[in-house]
Amino acid sequence: MAETDFLSGGLADPVLAGQSAFRAIMQAMAEPGTVQAVADCPTPPSGLSRTMAAIATTLCDADTPIWLDVALANDPQVVKWLAFHTGAPVTADSGAAMFAFVSDPSSMPALDRFAQGTDTYPDRSTTLVLAVDAFDADQPLSLSGPGIESTRRFAFAPLPEAFIDQWSENRARFPRGVDLILAGPEAVACLPRSTRIKSGEH
Amino acid sequence: MYVAVKGGEAAIDNAHRLLADRRRGNRDVADLGLDQIMEQLSLAVDRVMSEGALYDRELAALAIKQARGDLIEAIFLARAYRTTLPRFGYTQPVDTGRMQVERRISACFKDLPGGQLLGPTFDYTHRLLDPALAGGAAPETPEVREPDAAPMMRVSDFLGQEGLLEPAPDPADKPVPDDIARNPMSYPMDRDARLQALARGDEGFLLSMGYSTQRGYARSHPFAGEIRIGEVELEIAVPELDFAAPLGRIQVTECQMVNQFQGSAKAPPQFTCGYGLVFGQAERKSMAMALVDRALRATELGEDLTAPAQDEEFVIAHSDNVQATGFVEHLKLPHYVDFQSELNLVRQMRAEVEARGETHQEAAE
Amino acid sequence: MNSLDAGREQVIATYNFAYLDEQTKRMIRRAILKSIAVPGYQVPFASREMPMPYGWGTGGVQVTAAIIGPDDRLKVIDQGADDTTNAISIRKFFERTTGVETTTLTADASIIQTRHRIPETPLTAGQILVFQVPIPEPLRFLEPRETETRTMHALEEYGVMHVKLYEDIARHGHIATTYAYPVKVEGRYVTDPSPTPKFDNPKMHRNPALQLFGAGREMRIYAIPPWTEVVSLDFEDHPFEVQAFERPCALCGADDVFLDEVITDDRGGRMFVCSDTDHCNTRQAEGHAGEQEA
Known part of the structure; x- marks a missing residue:
């Protein structure tokens, strides 16, 4: 890859692309477990998925410290690309990050290692962005809570380790806790901290 | 026959045309130029820049003209424009010790290095209306001092040498100050965020709050340690350069109020400082700001909270005139729905009272 | 070019899509996502000065500006009506700064910005209702701090x-x-529904639309996601109840709606008509008539 490749791969119309990506994320957050298409993604270096890049350019800037997992943090092209296209400062402290980007969910730190917010300011928590391969894997999850009429079947892969247990602990901390944005192939789904997850029957 | 009210759109357009007409006034009178406002109503321009939080004389003059001289409306125009401007960076902290001083007075010392400089002040004018001014008489040419590039030491520096004045806060304790325009305020606030809010705060409100401390509501024994007005250089750090790049000069007014302090569990007896810094020539505002800043330091200095001016939430939440005027004036908006709800409730309660056979007269008997 | 020329050139023509700069939109968007994740909790945000006064809908306008896109169709109501002056002013603002289509039909709108009412026509999944909120804190008048x-x-x-x-x-x-009647959201946060009449409170409960609340002057955003439990506070022996009107709308005959009282002459004459003008017009177009029309 050329020295200056990180300069390229932005969006032709960042204003409208950012708006439509945000609406997809917002709709996904409002209706947990629904999969929302993200049409217009940037073209980042190969280490970063296009959907993750869209989320980063839509939500992150100089005001949002971001945390990168090992694979991303060790990829200089990714680090440079994110710095140039978002301006977000990278932090090594997962508890200080407003957003955390996880390219490999199966080896991510425990959810409680990230900022959980406080009882008075539960919004001061980390939003995790996880790269996922698919939303139609095995292990269907049964979701309930705000944004869901009764229950909703959902799946994504790969799952972080002991995810169901970790999530039920996260739910128990409500209103503190982290929120998840799952970045699939040109689509997103969300799990806000308000969602309850049961491992559903097949 | 009743037909639902329509035509709001045409009414709004008509009202705006009428406003433009009244703004212009009698066409036989010359149109007011922005240069006239900048030159001859410069203190109004300064207030709009200061509370509008936008240092641009020409835009402030335009705002004043557009607002028909209503300064709070002009401040609002400046703020609403400012909020759309992209941020390119942050300047280095301004060093007012290096100010190119036009006015500098201290009420604490008869004379001091650099001297007392009265400058263009209303002080000691007799407030007699001047008919000559109405006639457009040309003023005499004043004597002016040669510009002096040497820094003028601040009164606080003299007092500090003896250890009798609390040291100024160390910038290293908080290298990146808060920015209330970028981050939502939360209470309790740090002093830097509070000062930013006060700098944008309404002059009239701060004046009353500061005045209340002088009348005994959190008395702080203030002395005008120093008031200085002049130009300071703005500089910005550019990563590619190994020196700070100059951006230009702005006029500011700085007030350091020195207050006797008898000491508390948290601090020894000493002089403490209230601080005011505002754009342009705005002496009253800077003094009021310094009084209020000192009053709001009560918790930090371990003083009893007894007065409105010491109440951070009360003062800061109500100091912004753009917020205040908006919410007060929003009472002009229709409230039919809420009023209908209340109307029904009052009728219901009235009927209930009458059904119980109670009247106020009986209750009184 | 001096600063004033720059200022002049930026008027409307080069203001960003939906007025706000992108950094501001990102900040508001982040707050909206948090507000959805914690239903009923008031998320602080760095509210901006808008070109209309605080207290006149700046919170709702900032929320709408942060979410709206070219594919949206916007409806703006004040007191339930599309043609009240402030609703017109806000609708014109978005027409000028975004060029999106606007509508008065509740069913056709993707985003509805409202002050003081929830439309009578039931909302559907995918719609977004944006409330303008003056005082977001339901406890504020009991505790000012x-x-x-x-x-x-x-x-x-x-x-x-x-x-x-x-x-x-x-x-x-x-x-x-009777209005701004407090609700509890998803069994956790007591929340202010904005100064809507309590008549509208039941519409918030398990509504399929996303409800977003913006308070500009008070710098708070909060949300009620679709299908969320919203319960008006009450007591077992004094259950919550909504206002009832003695007669139907004089124009469309609806008897299950919130009515405005209109004074018709100087001798105490009055009549009651729908506060929701779109609902009333739609019903009249469908052939419903009240006592005046009959």
């Missing part, structure tokens, strides 16, 4: 609110709050 109310929310200490409502009952035999 933000530091105190924030702690009360953190500890779920809502006793003062029940005491206030109960004092009403002791005094009047019923609760005397």
Whole structure:
């Protein structure tokens, strides 16, 4: 890859692309477990998925410290690309990050290692962005809570380790806790901290 | 026959045309130029820049003209424009010790290095209306001092040498100050965020709050340690350069109020400082700001909270005139729905009272 | 070019899509996502000065500006009506700064910005209702300090609110709050529905639309996601009830709607008509008639 490749791969119309990506994320957050298409993604270096890049350019800037997992943090092209296209400062402290980007969910730190917010300011928590391969894997999850009429079947892969247990602990901390944005192939789904997850029957 | 009210759109357009007409006034009178406002109503321009939080004389003059001289409306125009401007960076902290001083007075010392400089002040004018001014008489040419590039030491520096004045806060304790325009305020606030809010705060409100401390509501024994007005250089750090790049000069007014302090569990007896810094020539505002800043330091200095001016939430939440005027004036908006709800409730309660056979007269008997 | 020329050139033509700069939109968007994740919790945000005064809908306008896109169709109402002056002013603002299509039909709108009402026509999944909120804190008139109310929310200490409502009952035999009637969202946060009449409270409960609330001057955003439990506070022996009107709308005959009282002459003559003008017009177009039309 050329020295200056990180300069390229932005969006032709960042204003409208950012708006439509945000609406997809917002709709996904409002209706947990629904999969929302993200049409217009940037073209980042190969280490970063296009959907993750869209989320980063839509939500992150100089005001949002971001945390990168090992694979991303060790990829200089990714680090440079994110710095140039978002301006977000990278932090090594997962508890200080407003957003955390996880390219490999199966080896991510425990959810409680990230900022959980406080009882008075539960919004001061980390939003995790996880790269996922698919939303139609095995292990269907049964979701309930705000944004869901009764229950909703959902799946994504790969799952972080002991995810169901970790999530039920996260739910128990409500209103503190982290929120998840799952970045699939040109689509997103969300799990806000308000969602309850049961491992559903097949 | 009743037909639902329509035509709001045409009414709004008509009202705006009428406003433009009244703004212009009698066409036989010359149109007011922005240069006239900048030159001859410069203190109004300064207030709009200061509370509008936008240092641009020409835009402030335009705002004043557009607002028909209503300064709070002009401040609002400046703020609403400012909020759309992209941020390119942050300047280095301004060093007012290096100010190119036009006015500098201290009420604490008869004379001091650099001297007392009265400058263009209303002080000691007799407030007699001047008919000559109405006639457009040309003023005499004043004597002016040669510009002096040497820094003028601040009164606080003299007092500090003896250890009798609390040291100024160390910038290293908080290298990146808060920015209330970028981050939502939360209470309790740090002093830097509070000062930013006060700098944008309404002059009239701060004046009353500061005045209340002088009348005994959190008395702080203030002395005008120093008031200085002049130009300071703005500089910005550019990563590619190994020196700070100059951006230009702005006029500011700085007030350091020195207050006797008898000491508390948290601090020894000493002089403490209230601080005011505002754009342009705005002496009253800077003094009021310094009084209020000192009053709001009560918790930090371990003083009893007894007065409105010491109440951070009360003062800061109500100091912004753009917020205040908006919410007060929003009472002009229709409230039919809420009023209908209340109307029904009052009728219901009235009927209930009458059904119980109670009247106020009986209750009184 | 001096700064004024720059200022002049930027008028409208080169203001960003939906007025706000992108950094501001990102900040508001982040707050919106948090507000959806914690239903009913008031997320602080760095509210901007808008070109209309605080208290006139700047919170709702900022929320709408942060979410709106070219594919949206916007409806703006004030007091339930599309043609009240402030609704017109806000609708024109978005027409000028975004060029999106606007509508008065509730069913056709993807985003509805409202002050003081929830439309009578039931909302559907995918629609977004944006409320303009003057005082977002339901406990504010019981406790003026933000530091105190924030702690009360953190500890779920809502006793003062029940005491206030109960004092009403002791005094009047019923609760005397008729608008901005507090609700509990998903069993956790006591939340202000904005100054809508309590008539509209039941519409918030398990609504398929996303409800977003923006308070500009008070710098708070909060949300009620679709299908969320929204319960109006009450007591077992004094259950919550909505206002009832003695007669139907004089224009369309609807008897299940909120009515405005209109004074028709100077001798005490009055009539009652729908506050929701779109609902009333639609019903009249469908052939419904009230006593005036009959």
